[in-house]
Amino acid sequence: MIEASTIWLSTLVLIIIFFIYIALLCYEYVHIRLNEKVISAQKDIAAIIIINRDWYDFFSIYFQGISWFVRSLKKGSFRIFRNIDCEKFVEIIKSPQYTKFYIFGHGWIGGIHFPKGIKLIYNDIDTKRKAKFVGQYHCNHGKGFH
Secondary structure, eight states, X not given: OOOHHHHHHXXXXXHHHHHHHHHHHHHHHHHHHHHHTOOOSOSSEEEEEEOOOSXXXXXXXXXXXXXXXHHHSOTXXXXXXXXXXXXXXXXXXXXXXXXXXXXXXXXXTTEEEOGGGOEEEGGGSOOSSOOSEEEEESOOOSSSOO
């Protein structure tokens, strides 16, 4: 039979792990929010685009260490866009100010999912220029709409 002290100790460990998880999640979220308003006058900057479809995406995206990624970039060389809609996404991609794109969310090799079931196919975006870099930090399977 399991002793009460063993159960109490394992419960305490789980509670501590849970609070550490919540603290790290809050840290990631706050770090992104603090850097969200950084706007550079440069013309050659990176757009970091974070698309959350629902509460699950929030946890999965922010707990993957996105703030570490942001800290690795030079201050003023990027702008963060969070929770944008499909029209704003297309506007950012077409803007000549942004030459590098880091796209976080859920999608497939040919596009990305937005809230309310909206799916955008990357080939449908009519751009007249090439980006220096495009990082798709979402699923890249080739099975179409999933």
